[in-house]
């Protein structure tokens with residue numbers, strides 16, 4: 001080989017640290033990831049793969065969603081509102097994916113699900129790390145938003161009535177309500193799926209009546225941002 005010719009790179013060989021045969025598998029740790037579901041001989045029912053896939057992938061999307069909420073909160077605190085809005089869009093999209101995945105559960109037969117249900121122990125979505133994280137990080141975002149509005153010498157009503165003059169705060173307010181709405185949409189959809197699979201007058205694996213889930217669909221992360229809509233309607237009526 002001539003001295004000035006660079007050695008051709010062999011793209012077929014992995015260069016990342018690890019034992020897996022390719023860099024794809026090393027970087028993504030596919031061996032560990034794909035070992036997290038029961039093997040067929042361990043399953044009580046073949047639908048366990050569907051059930052575990054939906055739940056495990058939901059936890060991953062929720063991990064991303066809540067990580068972006070926490071990052072967005074730090075941006076709001078630093079006065080970087082556009083950067084926060086960009087991240088909130090991601091979180092809401094994650095929640096849409098998690099909601100869409102619920103469709104897959106309705107592919108299970110309600111009777112056959114009863115077999116699977118027996119191996120869940122007292123497992124319940126109340127202990128979902130992803131949803132626990134939603135409950136943990138969402139209030140801090142609301143506080144940061146309220147402080148940003150107050151620091152601008154405004155009220156939430158001003159942000160909406162004079163939205164064009166406070167474009168970034170307005171976009172941020174809408175980013176928060178979008179997140180809130182996506183979480184609520186998940187609850188509504190989850191309630192319907194639960195009612196379709198196990199019924200609406202039974203108790204769950206952790207003893208919670210399904211009726212309670214029906215009531216939880218009214219939960220709001222940012223009640224003030226919903227309340228402002230009522231005030232705007234009243235204000236508009238006054239000026240008619």
Ligand code: HEM
Pocket residue numbers: 054055058059102105123124125126128131187190193194197198203204205206207208209210213216
């Ligand atoms: C066959 C599918 C499902 C059924 C039958 C079901 C059933 C239930 C029931 C009965 C409850 C009330 C608590 C209890 O267990 O006693 C509950 C709560 C919950 N489930 Fe599910 N669930 C299903 C799928 C999912 C999925 C895919 C997720 C997403 C990770 C999830 C997340 C939750 C959460 C977060 C709660 C707490 C309620 C809330 O925060 O709104 N569930 N589920």
